Amino acid sequence: MIKNTPEKRLPTHSIFQVIGEGDNARWIRVGAGWSHRKDGKGMNLVFDAYPVVGRIVVREVPPAEPSGNAATN
Incomplete structure (x- = not known):
């Protein structure tokens, strides 16, 4: 039997735009x-914005934050 409803999977990675270097870098x-x-x-990547x-930078989502809202570097 074929499932008609797609299984929702949480992202395994977050995509960040990084501006600057070192301690002064901004991660968005x-x-x-x-x-x-x-x-x-x-991987399949989905962008909410396209950095210019x-x-x-693509980072794994930490197990403690499966929603993908981790902004650690």
């Missing part, structure tokens, strides 16, 4: 990522 959450289920060799400056 701009999206989320999900590891591929079958082989784990890739700085760099993009």
Whole structure:
């Protein structure tokens, strides 16, 4: 039997725009990522915003914060 309702999965990674270096860097959450289920060799990324400056960093979501709101570096 085929399921018609998709299973909701929480993001495994958070995507950040990082502006600056070291202690002066600003980390701004701009999206989320999900590891591929079958082989784990890739990810699906969803951006809420597209950064035009700085760099993009993808970090695992800590187990204590599965909602993806972790802003640690």
